[in-house]
Amino acid sequence: LFSFCKAKEDLLNELKFQGILYSDLPQLASDMPYFPPDEEEDNFEEGIHLVVCVHGLDGNSADLRLVKTFIELGLPASKLDFLMSERNQTDTFADFDTMTDRLLDEIIQHIQLYNLTIHRISFIGHSLGNIIIRSVLTRPRFRYYLNKLHTFLSLSGPHLGTLYNSSALVSTGLWLMQKLKKSGSLLQLTFRDNTDPRKTFLYLLSQKPGLQYFKNVVLVASPQDRYVPFHSARIEMCRTALKDRSTGPVYAEMINNLLQPVIEAKECTLIRQNVFHALPNTANTLIGRAAHIAVLDSELFLEKFFLVTGLNYFK
Known part of the structure; x- marks a missing residue:
């Protein structure tokens, strides 16, 4: 126990990070066993909680299957219905407007097809999928569901694009991929869809x-x-943006545009979760891909995350 506490203290000192480790929390998000309750819910008159899962670049509808599994295991008595989005999986290199239309059509058709009475809607996105989710929220056809929104779980979402990426290797790779695939989404993520940064999609x-x-x-x-x-x-903000006198101020405006309404909304809570994975010494780890997909395929991380705190956001 002493060694464990010493290791935690050394880690926090090394990271110079003021935060809370999950092992310091007094209680977990769930103490329910991993099996269904004895009795089914009596009725669904109040409606169901629709959880829409959206994959990232070059992904598919199965990418978030473990996320879905751990939520279902942790909340067996909840009235949850999952939509594992697949409409964009054949072409995630399209522009965001096109992918937004596809996802919006998929959500509305899912609700109508199964004649669902919606009580709440939550979104879980990975990587590029988070931008598509945010874009859907702005569409007039989705306006009816805005007052039903509950939780937005963003897993490694490029909300500010990839403009100040610290990895030259990854930046070069994304540039080459954009050229080869003629990808509208990658062009928009790098703020190269317009010469005026204030007229870019993001x-x-x-x-x-x-x-x-x-x-x-x-x-x-x-x-x-x-x-x-x-x-x-x-x-x-990041240090590189602070030093950039041309695009840096635009970057700061974007951050303010996104966060100020959240801060002013009394019923909205913003939570940031930092994850440090135990990763093997491989090429994927070196280029940063291993950590990018670990939020999807690491059972250790997902079980800890949902058991400790994640399930609270879907109750």
């Missing part, structure tokens, strides 16, 4: 309302992730 999206309608906005980020910059996933 900047214009930051000016539109969306996040403040949620009860919980949970931003999960890892400094080991080189695909999506740590500051972008957390929606905060």
Whole structure:
């Protein structure tokens, strides 16, 4: 026990990070056993809690299957219905407007097809999928559901794009991929879709309302992730942007556009979760890909995250 406490103290000192480790929390998010209750729920008159899971670049509908599994295991008596989005899985290199239309159509058709009475809607996105989710919130056809929004769980979401990526290798790779695939989404993530940064897709999206309608906005980020910059996933300033006199002020405006409405919304809570993965010494770890996908396929992380705190956001 002494060695464990000493290791924790050394870790926090080394990181110079003022935060709370999950092992210091007095209680867990769930103490329910991993099996269904004896009796089924009596009725669904109040409606169900629809959870929409959206994959990232070059992903598919199965990417968030473990996320879905651990929520179902931890909340067996909840009235949850999962939509594992698949409409964009054949073409995630399209522009965001096109992918937004596809996801919005998929959500509305899912609700109508199964004749669902919606009580709450939550979104879980990975990487690029988080931008599509935020874009859906701005569409007139989704306006009816804004007052039903509950939790937005963002897993490594490039909310500020990839402009100040610390990895030159990844930046070069994304540039090559954009050229080869003629990808509209990658062009927009790097702010190269317009010569005026204030007319780019991400900047214009930051000016539109969306996040403040949620009860919980949970931003999960890892400094080991080189695909999506740590500051972008957390929606905060970085040193490089502070030194950049041309685009830096625009970057600061984007952050303010996104966070100010959330801060002013009395019923909205912003939570930032920093993740440090125990990763093997491989090429994927070196380029930052391992940490980027660990939030999807690491059973150790997902079980700890949902058991300790994550399930609270879906109750």
